[in-house]
Amino acid sequence: MSFDPQPAISVLQLRISVRGLSPPAWRRVLVPEHLMLAQLHKVIQVVMGWTDEHLHQFTIRGRRYGEAHDGVLQFSTVANELTLAAFSLREHEGFIYVYDFNAWWRHDVRVERRMLRPRPCRLPRCVAGCGPCPPEDIGGIDQYLESRGERSEYEFLDWLESLREGPIVLDDLRDEVDQWLVWLDRRFDRRTANERLPQILA
Structure with missing residues (x-):
């Protein structure tokens, strides 16, 4: 009987850090490249320690992406319509994630590595991190x-x-x-x- 392994998937190693904090707060995560931006938002919320009570946006190569809400800031494209693969992000390329438009918590997200992993792997996964996340509604x-x-x-x-x-x-x-x-x-x-x-x- 022949063995037919499932194809490997493209995985990105991302480093996410909150700008301006000392000591720093950062996380390193592995995510499949087919992950939607809306799902990446949820990953960041979990690993940083936020509770998803406020609006957010991504800025990638000068364009903004986020959730569509009536009567609030409009985005170039809605986050649940695009995957990370759609951007063909290069190693060491970065983009911005902002959470809570009042406090303006700005996160620098950088692609540290691109790799292939067997499909039955547990993703997304946080592999490292340091520093506490600010409490919700503390201000800027x-x-x-x-x-x-x-x-x-x-x-x-x-x-x-x-x-x-x-x-x-x-x-x-x-x-x-x-x-x-x-x-x-x-x-x-x-x-x-x-x-x-x-x-x-x-």
Whole structure:
């Protein structure tokens, strides 16, 4: 009996980084080249840690691509009509992904490698990354950096020490703890991201 392997597929290794953050927040992902731009948007949302509450757009070779919505910014082409393969992206070529038009979180997306992989491979997949993603609705880069300074680990220790100085109101304490957790528990978890990624192509 002859063995007839399935054809390999073209895979892109992308590096996605949020511009202006220090320390940086970036992710490295493997995606099939036949992935739709709308699906790439979902990949970025998952691996960066956003929750897809705002509008977005891609800018590739000077043209904008995004979702069509009545009464909002119109795009050159809708993102669910094009795949990455339609652009024949070269290695080291980059493009821009913007999330939340008020905060204007600008992501630099760069093609690091192009490769062939056997078809039964688990894609998309995050293979590396570093740095926490800003919380939703924090504002732009300046507001984020200011709030991050106010919610550092040292400030948290000072806040814990202040609890010893007076009576504690449990309801107020619960709200304050929730706000601290938003900032203190923002580590990048690659395993969690990879558990969610298969749902994008399901």
